[in-house]
Amino acid sequence: MKGIVFREFIDMVERTFGEEMVDSIISSSELESGGVYTTVGTYDHTELVTLVVALSGETDLPVDALVEAFGNYLFGRFLELFPIFFSHATSFEFLDTIHDIVHVEVMKLYPDATLPDFVSEIKDNGKTLHFEYHSPRHFADLAVGLMKGAFEHWNETVTIESKDISQGEKQIILFICTLQD
Ligand code: HEM
Structure with missing residues (x-):
């Protein structure tokens, strides 16, 4: 999965739960990338699942609800980043x-x-x-x-x-x- 998706996920976690939550879920997860993502890099999509599961553990919110909330957030970001697709x-x-x-x-x-x-x-x-x-x-x-x-x-x-x-x-x-x- 492209780094842009990971970067947006981390930004959402930071905006919603704060910077400490980002540090906490990254340090408690075993990530091949070490939790460092560049927009154009490519990473195993299971790292996103690992991070969401860690966030679920910290917040007591269900994994599916967190993934859906991320999709909702991502829509707003895609709209800002790629407005050309949204003229319908x-x-x-x-x-x-x-x-x-x-x-x-x-x-x-x-x-x-x-x-x-x-x-x-x-x-x-x-x-x-x-x-x-x-x-x-x-x-x-x-x-x-x-x-x-x-x-x-x-x-x-x-x-x-x-x-x-x-x-x-x-x-x-x-x-x-x-x-x-
Ligand atoms: C709002 C309607 C859209 C839906 C329902 C949708 C759905 C998805 C889903 C579910 C994935 C995860 C990959 C998978 O499930 O296998 C994905 C990946 C992605 N989508 Fe979309 N998408 C939408 C719009 C967009 C738009 C507007 C853009 C940007 C112009 C975009 C760019 C991407 C990118 C960059 C990825 C990651 C690909 C990767 O990591 O390798 N999507 N999309």
Whole structure:
């Protein structure tokens, strides 16, 4: 996983829980990187899981909730860093471009990035989005936080129903997103 993701995670922990919490989770975790991340570096994605588990231990907040909260935070950061991708009229139109446009551009910027696959389809005249996450790295909760960030940004109320259709080592989650009136 690219260092930009680790740097953003550490910034979120620092802003939310303070600098001592950052030192504490890094020193209590066994990390091949030693907890030093550069934006363009590439690190084992399990180091992020290790750091989140350590943060969960310190805060008593569940791991999935922390990963989702990080996704929500990351949405705001991507919006600041890469505003060009966010010119769509609705969140569903935006999410529909992640696989074929946004993450394709991410691959050009960071050729060794490891990105999930998304299969998406807008249905019912724009009222429903089927958004299917595929990845062996099991970051569907991160996707949920990013999606919720998008719904908030476009000022929409959207319910998400998740169906776990994982196969073997690959996590596959179908998110059925429904726009509320
Ligand atoms: C808001 C909709 C988005 C969703 C749902 C989404 C989803 C994800 C997820 C779940 C991952 C973790 C990797 C995995 O699961 O295998 C990921 C990685 C990443 N995404 Fe996205 N993403 C979104 C938008 C963006 C945008 C707007 C950018 C930047 C322009 C971006 C850049 C990246 C980068 C740099 C990584 C890390 C790749 C790596 O570490 O190797 N994503 N994305």
